[in-house]
Amino acid sequence: MARTGVVIIGGGFGGLTAALSLRDADVVLIDRTNHHCFQPLLYQVATAALSPGDIAWPFRAIFRGQRHVRVMMEEVVRIDRARREVHLHHDGPVPFDTLIVAPGSRHAYFGHDAWESYAPGLKTITDAVHLRERMLLAFEEAEREGHPLTFAIVGGGPTGVELAGALAEIGRRALGPDFPSLRLDDLAIVLIEAGPRILPAFSPDLSARAAGALQRMGVTIKLDTPVTDIRSDGLTIGTEFVRTTNILWAAGNRASPLLASLDVPRDQSGRVKVLPDLSIPGDPHIFVIGDAAHCAGPEGTPLPALAPVAMQQGRYVARLIRLGIPPEKRRPFAYADRGMLSTIGRAQAVAQLGRFRFAGFFAWLLWCGVHIFFLIGFRNRVRVMLEWMWYYVTFKPGARVIYNLAQLSDTARARPQR
Ligand SMILES: Cc1cc2nc3c(=O)[nH]c(=O)nc-3n(C[C@H](O)[C@H](O)[C@H](O)COP(=O)(O)OP(=O)(O)OC[C@H]3O[C@@H](n4cnc5c(N)ncnc54)[C@H](O)[C@@H]3O)c2cc1C
Incomplete structure (x- = not known):
């Protein structure tokens, strides 16, 4: 070459x-991979609000006609x-x-790599589809068996907070009515944080407002509680064992x-x-x-x-x-910090822009605007905006398809090799 x-x-x-x-x-x-992934919206794919194609854009489409860039997958x-x-x-x-x-x-699992199979994390489109699959199957199973459903999310940073908020909303408002034998009071969402507050990168008052909003949505927040063990049937925090097979990893x-x-x-x-x-x-x-x-x-x-x-x-x-x-x-690189945003759920977010700190509906509008602006491709922007408007009005998430990935991969393995 x-x-x-x-x-x-x-x-x-x-x-x-x-x-x-x-x-x-x-x-x-x-x-x-063959695509750029817009990671800040991965949790929306994981919670069935958006489809994978809404937040990923193929490199070959991005660089179409730009002969100076050669793409290799x-x-x-x-x-x-x-x-x-x-x-x-x-x-x-x-x-x-x-x-x-x-x-x-x-x-990273702080040296406990075995935890990954019980508590998958969220970094790629594949991770998000995998998590979505587990979540939807968990709801189906709970409906079928009539047993309570607990989701445990490890890590109280923006990803953990976004996942907890989205699950609380989907579970209680959108999926609930579609699963008649599932008692909504049986749904528990636990957000576990090793430090003294969630969203530690934000100011303490915004952390407290985010925590209050999550608690009103029914999320239980456990602070100062590092996870000490994760098994196939649950996790241990301090001396407490939380029985669940639905553990999401958003720490480290x-x-x-x-x-x-x-x-x-x-x-x-x-x-x-x-x-x-x-x-x-x-x-x-x-x-x-x-x-x-x-x-x-x-x-x-x-x-x-x-x-x-x-x-x-x-x-x-x-x-x-x-x-x-x-x-x-060369002049040293200098980062121009324009602030931080984190969403908690429908119409709720926190914003920290220099001296300006606010929470609630306007923070959420700003969060929506910024994320739409930075998405790649006009088509994706329009589609995401429409999905959000639809969800805002109807509470019906649009991407609730179960591919049954585990079964698909078993079938692929069983296929005779030529
Ligand atoms: C769930 C989630 C939510 C987030 N939310 C926000 C947010 O709200 N706001 C915010 O500002 N930031 C957020 N972030 C952080 C932000 O996405 C990252 O800081 C940013 O993506 C880092 O960019 P990067 O180019 O370093 O790496 P990445 O964007 O991770 O890109 C790395 C690329 O390298 C490729 N790659 C990796 N290894 C190899 C290899 N060996 N060979 C070939 N290719 C390889 C991967 O496929 C990937 O495309 C979030 C991250 C996650 C995971």
Whole structure:
């Protein structure tokens, strides 16, 4: 293969923004999936409010007609700095002059990897469809058997809060009336947080308002309660055992294991400790961005794992490459923090925008507007807006189809090989 200019690993918020900003370079974008996934709305796919196609956009559609970007659907297994190549799972190595590493992170189980099979996390479209499947099947089973239904969500950050709120709403208002023998009082949703409050990145007053809103929706919040064990029939928090097979994991992240092959210092979460220009120590033409990077903010603490951080870093690195700025003339990356939003449920959210902090309907409207604005593709924006309006008026989630994935994969396994 001929020597290429820029290779980008990962087409998430960071890698995609970099590729779109590198108009004049020869770019190879490698991603193990064929689509960009809008992770902030994954929980809506997991709770059957949106369909997978509403929040994912194929790379080949994004880069249609843009000849400077070549898309490869492949898994990168190793980066060879000495030979300036990335090694792939199937194809031969891809050479690079400049490399942007943006493979993001995956949920982490604090050393208890076995918990994953009982408490799946939410990071990809596949995860979301898997969770949706489990949730819908749990409702079907509870209806059939007539037994109570408990969902336990581990982690009180934005994802845990969003999942708890959406489940409470769907369970109590939308799915309930469709399952006549299911007593709604039998539905329990428990949100478990190891720290002293939910949404710890927000101010204490907004955390308290989010907690109040969730409790009014029927969610039980357990604070200061780290999970000590997860089994097939439930989880242990402190001395209490919560019996449930519906456990969702929304706590802890670990950066991609691929980063180990760069052989540079990393932090406890596996993120590469990048230099102020986001390059790695000793190699000014390899950059690490987004959730994979440990980039110190103004107070010395690492910047949060947020989409705007990854996007701004993608744009910053693309500019350095486009203008060919040498290392000694590069200005450090500076994150422009425009605030944080988290939704709790229908018509309820919290917003922290600098000195302005508010909760409720207007925060939710802002949350809707921001998410529609950042979705990729006009079609997706219109479809998501229509789905939300429909749900707002009718309380009927639109994507409640069970594919029966487990059965499908059994059938696929049983198919004779030619
Ligand atoms: C459920 C959820 C909700 C979130 N909500 C919000 C929110 O409301 N607001 C907000 O700002 N942020 C939110 N985030 C965080 C935000 O999505 C991330 O910070 C952001 O996606 C990081 O971008 P990235 O480019 O670093 O990685 P990602 O967007 O994760 O992209 C990584 C890409 O790399 C690919 N990849 C990984 N490994 C390989 C490999 N070995 N070979 C090839 N390809 C590979 C993946 O397929 C993926 O496409 C949320 C995240 C999740 C999971």
